[in-house]
Amino acid sequence: MKKVRLFIVSFSAFSVLWFLYFPILIIIWFSFNKESVSSFPIEHYSLDWYVKLFHNKSMMQAVRISFFIAISSTIAALIIGIPSAYALHKYNYFGKIILLPITLPGIVTGVAMLSFFPMLGIPLSLTAVLIGHTTFLIAIMITQILARFKKLDPYLEMAAFDLGASPLQAFFKVILPNIKTAIIGAVLLSLVLSMDEIPVTFFLISRENTLPIEIYGMMRRGITPEVNAVATLVFLVSSTAIFMSLKFNKEN
Amino acid sequence: MKKANKYLLLAPLLLWLFLFLVLPYFFILTQSVLTTDDFGKVIYHFNLDSYIKIFTNPLYYETLTRTFIYAIIVALACILLSLPLAYFIAFKVQKHKSFYYTLIVLPFWMSYIVRAYAWKIILGEQGIFNSSLMNLGIIDKPLRFVLYSDFSVILCLIYIFLPFVCIPIYTSFEQISKSFVEASKDLGANSWKTFWKVIFPLILPGVISGGTLALVLTLGDFLAASLLGGPNTLFISNIVQNLFGTSNDKPLGSAVGVVLLVLVFLLLEFSSRYEKKHETQ
Numbered sequence: 001m002k003k004v005r006l007f008i009v010s011f012s013a014f015s016v017l018w019f020l021y022f023p024i025l026i027i028i029w030f031s032f033n034k035e036s037v038s039s040f041p042i043e044h045y046s047l048d049w050y051v052k053l054f055h056n057k058s059m060m061q062a063v064r065i066s067f068f069i070a071i072s073s074t075i076a077a078l079i080i081g082i083p084s085a086y087a088l089h090k091y092n093y094f095g096k097i098i099l100l101p102i103t104l105p106g107i108v109t110g111v112a113m114l115s116f117f118p119m120l121g122i123p124l125s126l127t128a129v130l131i132g133h134t135t136f137l138i139a140i141m142i143t144q145i146l147a148r149f150k151k152l153d154p155y156l157e158m159a160a161f162d163l164g165a166s167p168l169q170a171f172f173k174v175i176l177p178n179i180k181t182a183i184i185g186a187v188l189l190s191l192v193l194s195m196d197e198i199p200v201t202f203f204l205i206s207r208e209n210t211l212p213i214e215i216y217g218m219m220r221r222g223i224t225p226e227v228n229a230v231a232t233l234v235f236l237v238s239s240t241a242i243f244m245s246l247k248f249n250k251e252n
Numbered sequence: 253m254k255k256a257n258k259y260l261l262l263a264p265l266l267l268w269l270f271l272f273l274v275l276p277y278f279f280i281l282t283q284s285v286l287t288t289d290d291f292g293k294v295i296y297h298f299n300l301d302s303y304i305k306i307f308t309n310p311l312y313y314e315t316l317t318r319t320f321i322y323a324i325i326v327a328l329a330c331i332l333l334s335l336p337l338a339y340f341i342a343f344k345v346q347k348h349k350s351f352y353y354t355l356i357v358l359p360f361w362m363s364y365i366v367r368a369y370a371w372k373i374i375l376g377e378q379g380i381f382n383s384s385l386m387n388l389g390i391i392d393k394p395l396r397f398v399l400y401s402d403f404s405v406i407l408c409l410i411y412i413f414l415p416f417v418c419i420p421i422y423t424s425f426e427q428i429s430k431s432f433v434e435a436s437k438d439l440g441a442n443s444w445k446t447f448w449k450v451i452f453p454l455i456l457p458g459v460i461s462g463g464t465l466a467l468v469l470t471l472g473d474f475l476a477a478s479l480l481g482g483p484n485t486l487f488i489s490n491i492v493q494n495l496f497g498t499s500n501d502k503p504l505g506s507a508v509g510v511v512l513l514v515l516v517f518l519l520l521e522f523s524s525r526y527e528k529k530h531e532t533q
Contacts (some may be wrong), residue, residue: 203496
């Protein structure tokens with residue numbers, strides 16, 4: 001009886017895991033399909049779609065734009081996020097307000113920014129996208145770094161002060177090295193999230209597409225196996241980054 | 253640290269959020285009580301027509317209710333799928349626990365578009381679902397209803413939001429002391445009874461917070477419906493998208509957005525109150 005129960009639990013657990021991963025395996029598998037129809041079973045394998053992908057100018061341009069947006073908005077989020085996390089830690093304050101940019105529905109944030117940014121003199125453009133991304137990345141940055149501050153030994157900083165360090169010295173020589181891995185983890189996550197973001201980008205973009213918007217456009221036009229290839233690459237790159245980020249976050 | 257210094261450190265954050273988040277939201281609120289001229293240009297004339305329209309025109313209130321019902325279906329399905337998986341990892345896995353945990357965290361951060369796209373290849377007319385069934389001789393024509401329908405959108409949303417529900421449920425399973433379970437068994441309860449009377453009440457906060465997240469995320473999602481939905485599939489967020497796009501009625505779009513926002517806030521508030529009450533007990 002006990003064995004039957006264990007079997008049922010394990011079987012359902014593995015079925016759910018299968019449900020989580022099987023669609024991704026399908027994409028990877030079909031990206032090597034020679035035919036342009038994604039029917040089953042696959043008869044010939046090839047790397048044609050990858051080659052096509054690297055010759056697709058608008059796709060490559062979208063990749064470059066996505067990298068540019070991801071790197072610049074992550075840097076902006078770092079500059080704002082680290083001092084804020086430090087101050088919030090000192091205050092011992094953690095309000096839900098910090099989480100607002102992530103909990104608010106993306107579509108409402110998108111249309112709100114779309115309506116208001118022109119009033120600030122920011123037209124729909126990559127600049128608008130950059131500001132939009134930074135706004136939610138700050139929230140990620142603060143929550144990730146604040147969690148590490150909480151685990152930090154408070155005597156570390158006091159010891160630095162006792163030994164005559166100025167607040168700036170204490171921060172750069174004592175605090176920063178101790179939260180380094182959390183920062184690297186948060187940076188990796190921010191890069192991935194920015195590279196994948198659609199709801200806000202969708203409304204703020206003008207003519208130059210980011211990678212997920214370009215894929216979205218291709219998907220709306222129909223299935224092309226090129227999307228399988230690009231999706232496989234996105235999956236590989238982002239899961240490596242997420243995996244590393246999880247590792248960095250665990251380190252203390 | 254001096255108080256002034258702290259404010260100085262927080263100043264960039266507060267300024268940024270005020271300019272790029274608070275003000276835009278405030279503007280949406282304002283825009284929702286304005287109106288447009290004949291050319292769709294927003295004019296500064298106060299009226300509540302947009303809100304009246306939402307609650308009298310079936311297109312709006314019916315879509316809102318339908319989306320809400322779908323959101324409940326998505327949340328419930330995510331909870332049902334999460335329970336065995338989270339339970340298994342928390343209680344039955346002895347070796348490589350962190351590996352299994354990584355398996356549920358990884359898709360949490362993973363690309364939305366890639367995961368939505370997968371269902372397009374699986375469910376399409378020549379997709380593997382239909383071609384496998386045809387190869388097996390179960391059907392002779394592809395089933396069309398599986399893609400470009402409300403069904404495919406709901407399936408995709410369940411798939412995408414599953415990790416968001418699974419992680420909090422797993423966390424609450426992990427917090428249960430094994431001695432509670434043993435005590436219940438010592439007192440003669442069978443496994444079924446132990447699960448529903450001892451374990452389930454303890455994981456309920458995790459179930460509620462995960463479920464609320466899935467609800468809120470579904471309400472705010474316009475991508476799944478526009479990628480996998482049929483010509484008649486319409487979620488409330490698609491209405492907002494259309495009103496800011498082709499239909500060009502920004503005041504009405506803003507009003508729908510505000511209604512959506514209020515709904516999301518109420519749900520989050522309800523969930524966090526429930527969790528707080530549970531903590532103090």
